[in-house]
Amino acid sequence: GENVEQHPSTLSVQEGDSAVIKCTYSDSASNYFPWYKQELGKRPQLIIDIRSNVGEKKDQRIAVTLNKTAKHFSLHITETQPEDSAVYFCAANQAGTALIFGKGTTLSVSS
Amino acid sequence: DTGVSQNPRHKITKRGQNVTFRCDPISEHNRLYWYRQTLGQGPEFLTYFQNEAQLEKSRLLSDRFSAERPKGSFSTLEIQRTEQGDSAMYLCASSQDGQGLYGYTFGSGTRLTVV
Numbered sequence: 001g002e003n004v005e006q007h008p009s010t011l012s013v014q015e016g017d018s019a020v021i022k023c024t025y026s027d028s029a030s031n032y033f034p035w036y037k038q039e040l041g042k043r044p045q046l047i048i049d050i051r052s053n054v055g056e057k058k059d060q061r062i063a064v065t066l067n068k069t070a071k072h073f074s075l076h077i078t079e080t081q082p083e084d085s086a087v088y089f090c091a092a093n094q095a096g097t098a099l100i101f102g103k104g105t106t107l108s109v110s111s
Numbered sequence: 112d113t114g115v116s117q118n119p120r121h122k123i124t125k126r127g128q129n130v131t132f133r134c135d136p137i138s139e140h141n142r143l144y145w146y147r148q149t150l151g152q153g154p155e156f157l158t159y160f161q162n163e164a165q166l167e168k169s170r171l172l173s174d175r176f177s178a179e180r181p182k183g184s185f186s187t188l189e190i191q192r193t194e195q196g197d198s199a200m201y202l203c204a205s206s207q208d209g210q211g212l213y214g215y216t217f218g219s220g221t222r223l224t225v226v
Contacts, residue, residue, distance in 0.1 A: 001170075006153075032212040043202070044154065046214035089153045095212055098144055098167055101153035 002027040004092050006102030013080050015111045023090035023102050024072040030092040033066060033073045034099065038087045047088075048075070080109045115218035117203050123224045124193055131189045132221045136205030143186050144215060145178055146202040154202055160186060161208075193225045 003026040013019050025033075034049035050057045050064045050073065057064050061080075066073040073092075077084055087106050091099040116135040124130050136143045141162050146154035157176065158168045162183035175193075180186040190197055200222050204215035 034214050043217040043219050045217070049214050051212065091153075093212070096166075098156045098159045099215065100156060101146075103153045104151070 002030055002092055002094075002097070002100040004090060004100050004102040006090050006105055008105060009103065010106045010108070012108045012110065015080060015082060015109055017080055019077045019080050019084070019107055019109075021075045021088055021090070021105045021107070022072060023074070023092075024070075025092040025100075026071070027092070027094065028068075028071060029094045031094055032099075033064070033090065033092050035062075035064060035075050036089045036091065036101075038089065038104075040086075044089060077107075080107075082109050082111050085109045115203055115205055115216050117201075117218035117221050119221055120219065121222045121224075123226060126193055126195060126225055128193055129189065129191045130193060130223065131187050132201055132203075132223075133185060133187050134203030134218060135185045136203070137216055138184075140205035140207050140216070141183065142206045142208065143180055144204045144206070145186070145188050146204065148200045148202055148220070149198075157188075190223075193223075195225045198223055198225045 006023045031052035036044040037047045038044040061078045063076045087104045089101050089104045091101045093099045118133045144159040145157040148154045156169050158178050160180040175191045178188045200220040202220045204217045206213045206215045
């Protein structure tokens, strides 16, 4: 089955800096890669996703890149703000299977 | 439609007791998923349904766990003979079809504490 590894486990940046979180997956058949943000005590919420037929997707300050050959994908947050502080999870799956999540990255943005 | 609803929000039970949780998905979503999340970890997949059919169960899912979705709407997750290791947040999520290749909407979860 699918296995998703996520790095780093914690990340501290200054407000305005960029943050990058990386994930690798094991199943070459996986073709859907979402990212979730979970604030303390709240539910995970989808922030951006990418499918295997594209290599990059952007939505304002966040972007995701996918390298299917290397089986890794990354989340990029530019111009970080204190409200970006949260736990971020990557996930992967293929058609007909459930999402498998990474262990999460705790992002702290200090002002 | 206010999203995915889970009840109860919190449950404290004594070891050895049975507990049941309920999830009401977004009405037009025919896929429903159960995950377990412990502190500092990502959601761990338990099982999922498409309509009323249970299509996949995690190999990690003990025989003490059972889930149903009898009419393809709400779902229940039952844990029999609870153990302290079952203490976790139990998350339900739903998604529209498309073979599961759409983002999930999560509920707020049921936090289980086994004492």
